[in-house]
Amino acid sequence: MTTGPAPGSEPSAATEVHACAQPTWRCTACEQPWPCPPARQALADQFGTDRVGLSVYMGEMLAPAARDIRLSPGELWDRFIDWTR
Numbered sequence: 433m434t435t436g437p438a439p440g441s442e443p444s445a446a447t448e449v450h451a452c453a454q455p456t457w458r459c460t461a462c463e464q465p466w467p468c469p470p471a472r473q474a475l476a477d478q479f480g481t482d483r484v485g486l487s488v489y490m491g492e493m494l495a496p497a498a499r500d501i502r503l504s505p506g507e508l509w510d511r512f513i514d515w516t517r
């Protein structure tokens with residue numbers, strides 16, 4: 433078994449993914465609190481007109497985040513849910 437990156441698999445800055453690092457819930461690309469603006473845009477593009485699906489998805493992300501980071505319910509709502517409406 434080999435370790436290390438396979439040829440041609442180097443990550444490209446142009447396709448940087450704004451994913452959440454856990455348990456800090458900061459963006460892996462720009463280190464802003466996740467979802468950062470690029471992550472929100474990517475999620476909105478991914479779900480398209482399915483705003484209900486987007487809000488359900490973010491609600492599922494909120495539950496583990498609420499265990500890991502100490503935010504008030506209002507702060508959690510603003511960060512995870514409010515922007516999906």
Ligand SMILES: [Zn+2]
Nearest residue numbers: 450459462468
């Ligand atoms: Zn980001």
